Amino acid sequence: MTEAVSRPTLEAVAARAGVSRATVSRVVNGGDGVREPLVERVRRAVEELGYVPNQAARSLVTRRHDAVAVVIAEPEARVFADPFFALQLRGISKELTAHDSQLVLLLTEGPEDYARVGRYLAGGHVDGALVFSLHLDDPLPGLIRGAGVPTVFGGRPGWGDGPRGDGPTVYVDSDNRGGARDAVRHLVGLGRTRVAHITGPLDQTSAVDRLDGFRDVMVDADPRLIVEGDFTPAGGERAMRVLLDRCPEVDAVFAANDLSAAGALRVLRERGRRVPEDVAVIGFDDMLPVAEGADPPLTTVRQDIEEMGRLMARLLLRGLDRRGRDEDADPGPGKGLGGAPSSVVLPTTLIRRASA
Amino acid sequence: MTEAVSRPTLEAVAARAGVSRATVSRVVNGGDGVREPLVERVRRAVEELGYVPNQAARSLVTRRHDAVAVVIAEPEARVFADPFFALQLRGISKELTAHDSQLVLLLTEGPEDYARVGRYLAGGHVDGALVFSLHLDDPLPGLIRGAGVPTVFGGRPGWGDGPRGDGPTVYVDSDNRGGARDAVRHLVGLGRTRVAHITGPLDQTSAVDRLDGFRDVMVDADPRLIVEGDFTPAGGERAMRVLLDRCPEVDAVFAANDLSAAGALRVLRERGRRVPEDVAVIGFDDMLPVAEGADPPLTTVRQDIEEMGRLMARLLLRGLDRRGRDEDADPGPGKGLGGAPSSVVLPTTLIRRASA
DNA sequence: GCCCGATCCGGGAGCGCTCTCAGGCCGGCC
DNA sequence: GGCCGGCCTGAGAGCGCTCCCGGATCGGGC
CATH class of the missing domain: 3.40.50.2300 (Response regulator)
Incomplete structure (x- = not known):
């Protein structure tokens, strides 16, 4: 038996709904500019066939991936064992999910892995990266900036605030x-x-x-x-x-x-x-x-560690959006609200318990 | 300036090396059946242009993604706060990295997210899934099996060992x-x-x-x-x-x-x-x-939590390999070493310290 | 009643890659 | 020397999707 369930394509949906591929595509992507009865027909066909768009095909033409890399450098047992990253990941995940983006996790065991990460990011597999680099002298951040991928850092990177190379460094840290x-x-x-x-x-x-x-x-x-x-x-x-x-x-x-x-x-x-x-x-x-x-x-x-994660993702996604829009709309000098994202430092709270 | 660095394509490499796209493709994918001098020429061209294959294009035709989903259900602060998952992730990551696969992390905040996960897995975005389901009555495992994606579970799933529906449940647990x-x-x-x-x-x-x-x-x-x-x-x-x-x-x-x-x-x-x-x-x-x-x-x-993660990934990848090979080679009754992967239960060790 | 514009839909090209297939080349054998 | 077979290489189709653009349709205004 050909159990290799060949998933339905746009073509199939189009045939079933009696419309063209283009129309199905429009409906699947929001349905703007398609009249109601057609939208309904297409929706039903999608439902009946259990159609799910092929992300690879889509990415191939749109050059978007709806995926973000999270790079965590050197998860030494010590560091990784505390819930810090887990909570950040949770915040990041929530935010990404809300924007239909996937989270690709890249862990490195040490500098020998950096080339791999660099290659992956430079390879244009993801729309952006969230990077945690712990150490002042870590070459990873530089490497990543070299890859030319929009990036938000978790924690203030070692080289301090302000621009370096191309554009400002965006990070989220607590105070x-x-x-x-x-x-x-x-x-x-x-x-x-x-x-x-x-x-x-x-x-x-x-x-x-x-x-x-x-x-x-x-x-x-x-x-x-x-x-x-x-x-x-x-x-x-x-x-x-x-x-x-x-x-x-x-x-x-x-x-x-x-x-x-x-x-x-x-x-x-x-x-x-x-x-x-x-x-x-x-x-x-x-x-x-x-x-x-x-x-x-x-x-x-x-x-608020989870919030830091959420914020990192939000800043990155906002930057990506902006970038997308800027393609056709010349930024101009006064670009109104929502300019380039900049770093955020979150406040802390003193929790008084018995020890002091 | 057109900073939108359009990355070099196979075509470009082929042109530079003075060969056809097919040859470049062959070289990039291992270089079998291409004579040495050509291999060298192509390698150099790849190097010079900084060519990185477009994964989307590749997936489109091969239907492989070199990516595995890791599904962690309900990362309640409590559960997620312990280093358990972090260590598993580490083990998984190591193993996947060694096989050039990516790790797509799917966290769920509760059953309301399950549909999303199910859709994603059924959407064929990944080659397989590693699933952690904590609760006996969790509908997630069933849902995932429904998606028809090769899956390995972390921890013995609630329904016990043995087959259920299609094929045996594969899991890794400690004793x-x-x-x-x-x-x-x-x-x-x-x-x-x-x-x-x-x-x-x-x-x-x-x-x-x-x-x-x-x-x-x-x-x-x-x-x-x-x-x-x-x-x-x-x-x-x-x-x-x-x-x-x-x-x-x-x-x-x-x-x-x-x-x-x-x-x-x-x-x-x-x-x-x-x-x-x-x-x-x-x-x-x-x-x-x-x-x-x-x-x-x-x-x-x-x-050994990290080892559990590593093992899960290994079992999954092995299953995928096998699946790939079985396409052309009829399995036959005696399939020699490396049959279908089966569950593994890892031993534990008593560590004696002061408290007992 | 006719023309023009807006709105909606379909045709078709092409994203970058793999893979089949046919053709070319070269060596060996009779 | 001619023929056959094996090994390499290139041409081309096509994966599933988006998006541009041309044509069709409809309504409104003169």
Whole structure:
């Protein structure tokens, strides 16, 4: 039996509805300029045959793919294990779905994969890309810009804001610096005077920005109160030990993320320090269940990760739309509302729980 | 400037190399049956022009897409927040990459999205699908089978093993039941007699299987020692409280996953029970950093999640290959090695840490 | 009643690729 | 030396769709 169910084509639908291919195509793509009775006939034929347009054929002529690549660089177990990307993906997925776009996931295990990603993007298989690059010196972003694909970055890329090469870099990030400031101010407001900071890995902009926020408030912080961590519980433990050894009278800790805060909490308990009475602790991310599940529950800075993802997708799609329209309509100087998308920095919220 | 970089076509490469399109095509697709000097000429032309095949055009005629859909149903924050899917995705991605296939991610927010997924899969946009369905009564798997796309499931689907409708269901799972048995046996071997079980949500096969494993060993377990949890720390806390109230002399707990074990640990500490002296605790998953970071570090049952993902992809791709070959070669009764792929259940390992 | 414009529909080209098929070439054998 | 067969190569059709453009149809205005 020829089980190879050859799916119905436009032609078949046209035949059944007694119209031309062109008309069916018009109906399938919105139905503008086709009179009602015909539209109805075609719709029914589509329904009856279970017609689904062949995306490959469509792409071949339209040069659109209704697909967006999401590039996540170096999903080391450590990084990938936290729910961060999962939530971003969720936000991205929602937004893309709402615009009938597909999500093509590109994970890289390291620089050896970059060429593949570059080739894929340059190959024009997708309409745009959403890129997460974690490290300051990562060559991936540059490579991707080279591919000439519309791109929105997740998190402020290492080279800072502003144009570089062709056009401005568009990214979505949360207000790491501002959030850090809020956290530290809260600790200071609690009357704490020896406020320490466990940083994240300083080759990531988020960690750098949080450190900057810390410094904004603790202008002349004792450098011994700043210890580099790595966003992991183990790193948090290490840092906390260093901190307690260096400066036993520390009375507050701002950890650059919840995971390292959890590590710090453990060491504090182990060393007999009460939280928050002896040492107040604040994290960052509001990563449930880590933050809520910590003992005591963690005061932390919440960022809306899913919203970041959604926003990235939205910016990209808007850019694509604009690009499409600009083909025929000369942009002109005053291009009214909705100009080129620009970067967005989302606000953070301090979530007060028991630890501070 | 016409920045709209129209990418070079086969035609262009052919012209430059002084051969026909067909020859270029042959070279690009492996170069069989083309003499060396020509191959070289074509390769150079491809290189010089930066030619990348147009996948849409190719798919149009070959009906292959070199793309696989990964369907993850209901990424509720809770479920999606754990690294489970992230690791699976990683494994899948690695395997697909090795076979030059793309990963199209389809997330659903609930049954209202199922029609969309069904349409997409039935639309023949991908060569196959990898599907994670969590709940016993989930209509998604059935829907997907209806779409007639080669599919491999992650985790044993609710309807049990064996054929249903067209062909056998292929899935990859870890040995939940066996792992649970190992865990409980370990507790018994420690001399514990009042062993309790905090289950997962019992509408998931993994939770059911782990419960079955528990019962395999504790054949006549006091039903009061089995409390339903939901794979979350909060659920673990609730269950542990119930357990301590019902049966204060409980001396061991097998939690259906690490997250609920972590919750249980917290309640035990709160109630002044020492772990493992008074109560031994074992989890499941070996979800780092939860397990390793718990206090005390959690004895747990490890499953190789990434390997599961890799295996799913491998099974699917193998099935696709086979399908492709079977077109011309009549399968015949004795089809030698590599018959139709069948389900795989991966072994688990007991990881001994401090909690038991 | 006729002409003109707007509206709607169909014909047909062609997107970039693969794949079949026929023809050309070359070597070997009688 | 002629013929046959095998190996390479090129010509061409066609995958399913969109979109341009020409023709048909209809209504309105003079």
